[in-house]
Amino acid sequence: MSQKPKSFIEVDSENHFPIQNLPYGVFRTVKNPKPRVGVAIGDFVLDLSEVERRRMLSGCDLPQSPVFDKSALNTFMKLGRPVWRKVRRRLQELLSAENPELRDSDGLKTECLIPMAETVMLLPVEIGDYTDFYSSKEHATNVGIMFRGKDNALMPNWLHLPVAYHGRAGSVVVSGTDIRRPKGQTRPDDSRPPRFGPSRLMDFELELGFFIGPGSEPGEPVPVDRADEHIFGMVLVNDWSARDIQKWEYQPLGPFLAKNFATSISPWIVTLEALEPFRVPAVAQDPEPMPYLSRPDDWTYDIQLQVSMQGANMVREKIICRSNFRYLYWTINQQLAHHTVSGCNMRTGDMLASGTISGPTEDSYGSLLELTWRGSKPIQLAEGEERKFIADYDRITMRGWCEGDGYRVGFGEVTGKILPAE
């Protein structure tokens, strides 16, 4: 049995950020408010702008001009997998328990390693376009049953292509941002005129999203078996949804105001390199997908997911959903191949999210809409409280991680609190 890689920084087995992970984020500190790139290691952030400035990344084929002294990861993301791999290897080397370079230099450690508690995490990417898929068969089926009945639950196209729509990139916010309850038109009673006011059916959607590294040209589809070359890494996504606004507005062009007030993402981008050991075979597909979506050896990732809720009067959060990324029907490779097959180009920083990740059991549904079955089965929280949908001051927190042998490769969390409408 080979020795597990180990850092000189203590990282316990449940921490999301061991040396096997090294996710990228953008942060600032009170002492130095300039946004810059770092990687998470245990309870620390390694300041890559500092590491780069000190020429400790030579040999990684980075360009001359700074890549990490930036307010977004786009410059690094554009460089592609061969460079990403070299930087990852070098960072693992730098942080290794065996390597004295950083370990034995108190000066360097003070300059480069910042306690996570002293950092403020920022949106890690300048997001070009944001696309949201609808790739969980369980979710699409549940929603279909609720709105169209059991016999027409899945639309005829659903098993043939990964359904998706364009979301709003400009309202993607980083974890920790409070969200104002949206106002809008709703029509709770079809026999009466629509009304205006704060959404009464606020919901979350548990999702994961991936970011495009090197882009693609207009008219040049990305083949499914080369899709991963364009994918930098993944984050947790909470696609906040106002169900009552959605119901009234979405015909015939899809969700708009019901979704565009905010989408929250976790601050650390976990790379595909870090996820590699957690590959599992993709879900079997029937009917066989068309050739442009077909990849016999396609994979997905075993990523455990959890959603918790905490009301203003609750002493601690309660877990209300346990799901897994591997439940998804369409893979990230298929999603990207489909997205570009029309000739649609990709730009570095584009974000593609999975859609709600629901599993087969009732406690694995990734939205309150499903968990409470449209409000008909309220969930019980602590302190005698129950919820059909999100109440003001409720906090929703999503977490995700891959379980290794004695370590975790985790995403940290995406959290947000709903504030009352103004």
Add this chain to the structure above:
Amino acid sequence: MSQKPKSFIEVDSENHFPIQNLPYGVFRTVKNPKPRVGVAIGDFVLDLSEVERRRMLSGCDLPQSPVFDKSALNTFMKLGRPVWRKVRRRLQELLSAENPELRDSDGLKTECLIPMAETVMLLPVEIGDYTDFYSSKEHATNVGIMFRGKDNALMPNWLHLPVAYHGRAGSVVVSGTDIRRPKGQTRPDDSRPPRFGPSRLMDFELELGFFIGPGSEPGEPVPVDRADEHIFGMVLVNDWSARDIQKWEYQPLGPFLAKNFATSISPWIVTLEALEPFRVPAVAQDPEPMPYLSRPDDWTYDIQLQVSMQGANMVREKIICRSNFRYLYWTINQQLAHHTVSGCNMRTGDMLASGTISGPTEDSYGSLLELTWRGSKPIQLAEGEERKFIADYDRITMRGWCEGDGYRVGFGEVTGKILPAE
């Protein structure tokens, strides 16, 4: 009768770019390939980076750092209407027939005035998000009749709110860009499986779009009576659409690949200042819109619109549609007020398009879908050709202008040719 303003540059009465217009664009030349901002004046482009560098815009409250020596208009657009008005007044002064400053300096003219024929126009804006409305009642009704029958033509929400969806910002291209015919899944026969291949039902959509100048904060809706403070100006938009891909994919989340391969815009942004003389009362609305959309004195603009088509074998283009921006049911102020009422923020450079602008008569329909009534009434072109939808190598050109007294305030054109699928 007051004297019409006149430039020392000759501009005939049908030219789109007299001194009354002064639209903004981004261009480069072979001699100087650096993208920079200019305004159109007759057959010339006034190079604003040069004008600014020579300090000929002092007194306009521009910041110290360059605003026009940029590859996009965003920096200028962010400054807001008071500055835009000052710059406009100063440029009208500089270009005036009465003013010797530029008129009598051959040196300055050579440096600052570039023949339009020597310029290459670029995408004028770094577009954040692109939203597409659906604001023509005639268009929504026509499409509704074709797909759902006469009795359910308009969806119940349509008269209550300006329906819209998120488009793809990253595939917006400037006029003149050729467009590769998209491939994708279609299902022409519901009794057989879907198939894959080039779209057979390629269409255009005649639209106008507007750009956001100063943005707005999350959770802070833009009131309808202050919406125009956020609007910089407008362009022509061709929202290319693959009708067969759309029909198969769009349920339940809206159009995706059918639209995201390309959207073309005209290169010159016509400002609201230039459009002011062409304000006309907005269309009467019934039912009365909700208070957040209500503006008793709301206006729109009298902008004549034209679409022409030219096949590979045709000696000249043929006009196939004549419409007008004033036909739209929902105004740009209502669109922006609705878009932000959920708390959705706006960023400088966001683009909001009108949706297909169809008028009341059959020759005013803004798409082939409507003009040929789903292909059932092919349109007759020259040289004995006819079309149901767009054929390979067809060129579609859209033009728009306001007709003044002896002059035009025009948008120029947005043109694009469909290339065969690869």
